[in-house]
Amino acid sequence: MLQSPTVRTSLIFLAIALVALLFTDIAITASNPWRDLGNFFLGVVTPNFFSSEGLMTALLRTVAFAFVGVALGSVCGFLLALVYRWLPVRIMCAFVRAIHELFWALIFLQFFGFHPLTGVLAIAIPYSGIFAKVYSEILDEADPEPGRLLPPRTGVIAAFLYTRIPDCWVQMRTYTAYRLECGLRSSAILGFVGLPTLGFYLESAFSQGHYSDAGAMLILFYVLIATMPLWVRPKLLPVYLVGAPFFLGEGLPIVWGNVARFFTQDIVPSPLRGEEGWSGMGPWLGDMLINQAMPGIWNTVLLTQVALVATGIIALLAFPLISTHFGGPVRRTSGHVFLVIMRSTPEYILAYILLQLWGPSMLPAVVALALHNGGIIGHLIGRQSSTIRLRTDAPTGLDRYTYELVPRVYRSFLAFLFYRWEIIMRETAILGILGIYTLGFYVDSAIQNIQFDRAMVLILITASLNIGVDILGRYIRRKLALQTMPTC
Amino acid sequence: MALNLIRKLMVSSLFCFGAASASAETFVFTAIPDEDETKLVERFRGVADYLSSELDVDVRYIPVKSYAAAVSAFRNNQVQLAWFGGLSGVQARRLVPGSEAIAQGVEDQAFETYFIANTSTGIQPADELSALEDELEGKTFTFGSKGSTSGRLMPEFYIRETFGQQPEEFFSRVGFSGNHTRTLRLVEAGTYEVGALNFQVWEKELENGNIDTDAVQVIWKTPTYPDYQWTIRGDVNERFGEGFKQRVTEALLNLDDPELLESFPRSGFIPASNDDYEPISKTAEEIGILD
Numbered sequence: 001m002l003q004s005p006t007v008r009t010s011l012i013f014l015a016i017a018l019v020a021l022l023f024t025d026i027a028i029t030a031s032n033p034w035r036d037l038g039n040f041f042l043g044v045v046t047p048n049f050f051s052s053e054g055l056m057t058a059l060l061r062t063v064a065f066a067f068v069g070v071a072l073g074s075v076c077g078f079l080l081a082l083v084y085r086w087l088p089v090r091i092m093c094a095f096v097r098a099i100h101e102l103f104w105a106l107i108f109l110q111f112f113g114f115h116p117l118t119g120v121l122a123i124a125i126p127y128s129g130i131f132a133k134v135y136s137e138i139l140d141e142a143d144p145e146p147g148r149l150l151p152p153r154t155g156v157i158a159a160f161l162y163t164r165i166p167d168c169w170v171q172m173r174t175y176t177a178y179r180l181e182c183g184l185r186s187s188a189i190l191g192f193v194g195l196p197t198l199g200f201y202l203e204s205a206f207s208q209g210h211y212s213d214a215g216a217m218l219i220l221f222y223v224l225i226a227t228m229p230l231w232v233r234p235k236l237l238p239v240y241l242v243g244a245p246f247f248l249g250e251g252l253p254i255v256w257g258n259v260a261r262f263f264t265q266d267i268v269p270s271p272l273r274g275e276e277g278w279s280g281m282g283p284w285l286g287d288m289l290i291n292q293a294m295p296g297i298w299n300t301v302l303l304t305q306v307a308l309v310a311t312g313i314i315a316l317l318a319f320p321l322i323s324t325h326f327g328g329p330v331r332r333t334s335g336h337v338f339l340v341i342m343r344s345t346p347e348y349i350l351a352y353i354l355l356q357l358w359g360p361s362m363l364p365a366v367v368a369l370a371l372h373n374g375g376i377i378g379h380l381i382g383r384q385s386s387t388i389r390l391r392t393d394a395p396t397g398l399d400r401y402t403y404e405l406v407p408r409v410y411r412s413f414l415a416f417l418f419y420r421w422e423i424i425m426r427e428t429a430i431l432g433i434l435g436i437y438t439l440g441f442y443v444d445s446a447i448q449n450i451q452f453d454r455a456m457v458l459i460l461i462t463a464s465l466n467i468g469v470d471i472l473g474r475y476i477r478r479k480l481a482l483q484t485m486p487t488c
Numbered sequence: 489m490a491l492n493l494i495r496k497l498m499v500s501s502l503f504c505f506g507a508a509s510a511s512a513e514t515f516v517f518t519a520i521p522d523e524d525e526t527k528l529v530e531r532f533r534g535v536a537d538y539l540s541s542e543l544d545v546d547v548r549y550i551p552v553k554s555y556a557a558a559v560s561a562f563r564n565n566q567v568q569l570a571w572f573g574g575l576s577g578v579q580a581r582r583l584v585p586g587s588e589a590i591a592q593g594v595e596d597q598a599f600e601t602y603f604i605a606n607t608s609t610g611i612q613p614a615d616e617l618s619a620l621e622d623e624l625e626g627k628t629f630t631f632g633s634k635g636s637t638s639g640r641l642m643p644e645f646y647i648r649e650t651f652g653q654q655p656e657e658f659f660s661r662v663g664f665s666g667n668h669t670r671t672l673r674l675v676e677a678g679t680y681e682v683g684a685l686n687f688q689v690w691e692k693e694l695e696n697g698n699i700d701t702d703a704v705q706v707i708w709k710t711p712t713y714p715d716y717q718w719t720i721r722g723d724v725n726e727r728f729g730e731g732f733k734q735r736v737t738e739a740l741l742n743l744d745d746p747e748l749l750e751s752f753p754r755s756g757f758i759p760a761s762n763d764d765y766e767p768i769s770k771t772a773e774e775i776g777i778l779d
Contacts, residue, residue, distance in 0.1 A: 029628065029661070031608075031678030109557065113566040114550065194553040203553070204525040207670060252516065252550070252566040270779060359679040360663045435663055448556045448634040449777055450579055 005480055006414055010312075017309035020302045026366070029359030036357045043211020044218065051213040054201060057249075059220055062197040064247035065116075065190065066183035067240050069123025073183075074176050076124065077131020084136035097129030098422075098466035100430045101186045102348070103440075103459050105193050106447055111262040113255075116248035119195040123186050127179065134175055134486050135168075142167040175486070177232060181225060185346040188221060192348065192433075196249050202349065206356055218345070225344045266452040288454055292446075293461050296432070296439035300465065303362050303438055304425040307369035311424065312417050314374025318342075319382035319409070320401060325390065339382070342375025347427045348434075355434055365431045365438075369424055376487055377416045381409045415482035422470040423487075429462045439465070514546040515539070515728060518562070519571035520555045522636065523689060524669045531751040532571075538748065542739040545728060555635030559583070568724050569736065574599070574637035574715040574768040575777065581762055582778070586722020589762050590733070591740040592714070593754030597764075599715035600687040601638045601646075603708040604671075606678045613707045617650045620708060625651075629659040630680040632671050637715050637768060639668055643684035645771050646710055669693070676704040686715075692753050713767055717760045 001007050030036060049055070083089050105122035112118045146163040191199025198217055205213040232240075265273065271280025320326045321335030347368045354364030385405050394404055432440025439462045446455035477484070517539075519532055532549040540547040550567065552558045555576050561567045563583045572580055581587045605611040611623045632639020647655050655662050663680060665671040668689040675683040676699065690706065693699050718740055724732050740757050743749065749756060772778040 029679050031606075036677075110560055111564065113561055113564045114552075192553065194557050200553070207666065208524045208526060209673075252561070255565050258564045359674075360661065445634055448554065450556060450559060450583065451779075 006410060009476065009480060010414065013305070013312075014309055017305050020305045024302050024306055024366075025361045026363045027359075027361040028363060029361060030357060033358045039209075040211050040214075040353065040357060043213075044215035046212050047216035047219050048210075048212040049216045049220070051205070051210065051216065054196075055217065055220070058191070058196060058198050058201050058217075059224065060247050061195075061249055062184060062187045062191075062221075063224070064244040065119045065123060065195070065197055066180060066187040067244035068120050068248065069187065070127060070176070070180050070183035071241055071244075072120060072124035073127030074131050074179070076128035078135055080128060080132035081135035081139060084132055089132070093129040093132045094467050094470070095129070095463055097126045097133070098426065098463040098470070099126060099459060100426050101126055102189065102193060102430050102433065103443065103462070105190050105195065106443070106455075107459070109193065110266065110447075110452060111258040113252055113258070114194060115251040115254050117254065118251075119187070119190050119197070120248070122190060123183055127183065127186075130486075131176075131179070135172060138168045138171045138175070139164055180232065181228060184225060184228075185344070189346050189348045192352070196251075199349070203352070206353065218349075222341060222344055226340055262452070267456045269453045269457075270451070285457070288457060292442040292454070292458060293439075295437060296429075296442045296458065297461070297465060299362075299436070300425065300429050300432075300438040300462075303365055303369075303431075303436070304421075304428045304469075306362075307366050307373075307424050307428060308417065308421055310366055310370035311373040311377065311420065312413070314370045315377035315381065315413065315417070316406065318374055318378030319385060320405075322379065322382035322386075323405065324386040325388070325400060325405060335382075339375050339379045342371050343379060345372060347372040348430065351431050351436075352434055355436075360435055362436055365428065365434075365436050368431075369427060373420050373424055377413065377420065380416055380487070381413050384412060385409050411480075411482055412484065414480065415477055415484035416487065418473045418477050418482065419484045419487065421473040422466055425469050426466050429465070513727070514548050515543065515569070515724075516548045516550060516567045517569035517571070518550050518552055518558050518567045520558045520573050520576050520633075520635070521552055522555075522573065522633065522639070522667050522686065524667070525551060527669075527751070531748070534745075534748045534751065535743075538743060538745065539736070539739055542742075543732075543735055555633050559635075562587075562719070562721070565721065565723075568721045568727070570719055572717060572719050573635075574713065574717075574765055575641045575772055576635055576637070577717050577719050578765050578769045578772065579635075579778065580719055581765075584721055587719055588722065588733075589717040589719050589760040589765065590737040591757040592717040592760035592764070593752060594756050594758055595688060595754055596715045596717060596760075597758075598712035599638060600712055601642045601684050601710040602687045602690050602706045603643065603682065603684050603710075604675050604690070604704050605682045605707045606675050606680075606704055607702060608678060609681045611682070611707050613705065615708075617646055617708050621651060624682060625658060626660045627681040628661040628663075629655065630663040630665045630671055630674055630683040631655075632664070632668050632685060633666055634664050636668075636686075637713075638686040639671060639684060640664070641768070641772055641775070641777065642710055642713060644775055648775060672699065672704070676700055678703070682707075688753060713771075714764050715768075717765070718757070 080089055080093060084093070101122050104125055105118060108118040108121055142164045146167070147159060150159055150163065188198040191197040191201065192203050194200065198221060202214055202217050205217065269281060269284060271277065271284045274280070318339060322332055322339060324332070350368035350372055351365050354368055358364050385408070388405065388408055390400070390404055394400060429439040432438035432442065433444045435441065439458060443455050443458045443462070446452070446458060517532075517536070519528060521528060529551055536547045536549040550561070552561060555573070558570055558572065559576050559580045562570045562580045570580065577589060581589065603617070609623070609627065611620065614620050631643060634640055644655055647658060651658050665674050665683070668685040671683040671685045672690065672693060674680050687709070690699075720733055720736060724736070737759075741759065743757055769778065
């Protein structure tokens with residue numbers, strides 16, 4: 001078994017995670033975490049839908065921001081996909097998608113302030129990078145045959161529209177619809193930094209211990225996502241798209257002078273602004289690297305590796321819940337509900353909830369990342385396992401799980417896991433805003449101290465780290481010959 | 489079909505930019521989110537109504553999620569007036585030349601930070617912080633918000649001055665709860681053993697019977713320092729008419745609705761000036777929060 005490269009890779013990552021665990025701050029510091037958790041679940045089962053006047057507006061805004069952001073992102077992404085062969089475009093796309101939506105929001109907040117554009121761009125920009133990549137992959141895989149059959153002198157645009165698009169249309173549509181679900185999650189968490197979406201009210205309700213209000217918001221959010229196939233209909237899309245921009249809220253007017261100031265002053269490193277000049281850059285950068293970037297990177301990497309393996313374990317444990325090879329319809333239905341809840345709850349919200357309940361340490365972050373990502377992967381491989389046909393005399397129970405199903409789904413399981421590696425790291429960094437000492441903590445601290453020059457350098461470091469892990473993840477997937485479809 | 493959809497997407501994104509540029513001359517103010525949001529919204533909606541009737545313009549309060557967001561909104565001229573803490577006020581006035589501290593609460597001339605501890609730690613109140621060195625060392629500790637004066641700046645200053653160490657070195661775990669009410673709740677629940685908070689929040693919660701005094705107690709009080717104040721932008725007269733700044737100042741100084749004052753809680757507002765906050769500025773420079 002050790003000869004198998006997939007097993008060896010798995011064991012290496014397991015070993016790294018175990019070593020990382022030694023350095024990870026894992027603790028429950030709340031004196032009575034189970035009572036709080038109990039109160040929280042009590043709140044969820046006794047939801048109060050009428051607490052906040054703004055709840056329905058917030059839900060509407062969440063949907064509106066998701067629609068406008070994803071629409072804008074998909075258009076830009078499509079245009080970029082057409083020139084994706086060009087290296088600078090690829091680098092730019094990799095770069096914009098390596099920066100989390102919340103970081104984009106924090107940046108735009110500094111000069112657009114509480115204007116709808118902040119939220120729209122925070123979603124649209126990273127999403128265009130992702131759309132560009134995925135669309136271009138889909139377009140590349142289009143069958144070249146119809147193109148060869150065209151008469152000579154057919155225009156490039158006509159050829160593209162009549163030979164490439166029809167072949168890719170369904171895939172692109174499916175992916176865009178899927179991305180809309182991710183957009184809803186992104187939109188919801190933007191509220192945590194002050195935009196008028198669901199996260200805004202969720203944060204207030206939670207921090208004040210109003211669990212019934214928070215429960216109501218979470219339930220509404222799950223219902224919104226679970227019913228997407230019912231209300232996101234191709235025929236209704238134009239209505240939504242035209243209507244959504246009007247439901248973003250007014251916000252506050254943009255003062256364009258702030259934009260110029262941000263780019264010409266705020267993000268210029270402070271030694272260059274002052275009299276020190278370039279000679280001051282060394283100490284300035286050095287101080288930041290030693291005191292902020294290094295501890296931030298260290299904690300981010302530790303947490304990512306532990307969360308990655310925890311995600312894998314959760315996924316492997318969770319997929320039988322929805323697999324047709326186990327249990328009856330009742331158990332599978334409850335399995336489905338459980339997995340929908342796990343994957344619909346953004347990591348950020350899960351981590352926030354657990355931090356409130358268990359107190360500060362890396363544990364809530366690990367659990368949140370593992371539950372959310374494990375839920376997604378568990379769902380995907382669970383579905384895949386249902387398509388496997390077993391012999392009528394195949395073993396049952398644990399033997400069926402260990403000898404029949406796990407080996408058959410293991411490669412795609414690993415493919416998804418390595419695909420999500422970079423996503424887990426991006427989320428790990430952002431969880432720092434909640435007070436875990438990952439890179440996001442230092443970015444947030446710099447912003448709180450109104451030192452945007454520092455914040456920008458730290459965001460750039462975070463982005464580079466994500467790009468590095470993305471490359472490594474792709475290298476491993478190629479080495480192991482693993483293929484996967486994109487998830488978010 | 490593809491083109492059609494793409495065209496619709498384009499059109500709708502244009503709408504989004506179009507809808508964005510509408511604006512009205514409304515006097516907007518904000519406040520640092522130092523307490524539970526419900527309380528803040530209630531309090532500042534009252535202030536907005538009061539100012540609106542006194543000034544004869546539309547006045548709007550917008551809640552924000554962080555101290556820095558309040559400072560940024562002020563700096564970006566999206567709000568023209570703000571209820572800042574000592575530190576956020578200094579930050580804001582440095583970033584907006586011509587802006588002025590116009591009024592402070594009576595209590596803000598001599599503000600204090602209370603260090604509080606969960607009673608399970610057995611730490612007894614002391615007059616000097618240095619007397620608590622052995623008991624405090626290695627405990628878990630929470631500040632309020634990273635940008636808070638009473639919840640971060642002053643306690644960090646005294647910790648460094650007294651123990652000669654950074655808080656992260658002296659305590660086993662250091663957190664930022666986000667606001668004063670949360671600091672109180674976290675120490676009361678034992679999530680953190682020790683914390684530091686705005687003395688007014690403590691006194692008010694105590695008076696309202698919202699503190700389990702068997703679980704948490706004050707162990708040390710800092711010397712006094714200047715804190716909260718109303719700060720206004722220098723360019724409001726150009727936008728809202730001659731003498732507007734003076735009218736806002738007078739309206740705030742004349743605020744005598746007991747219920748509204750109680751919600752702050754302040755006994756009244758008195759004149760303030762930028763120079764009043766020089767000590768805060770110096771302290772912030774000393775611990776490196778301000779350049």
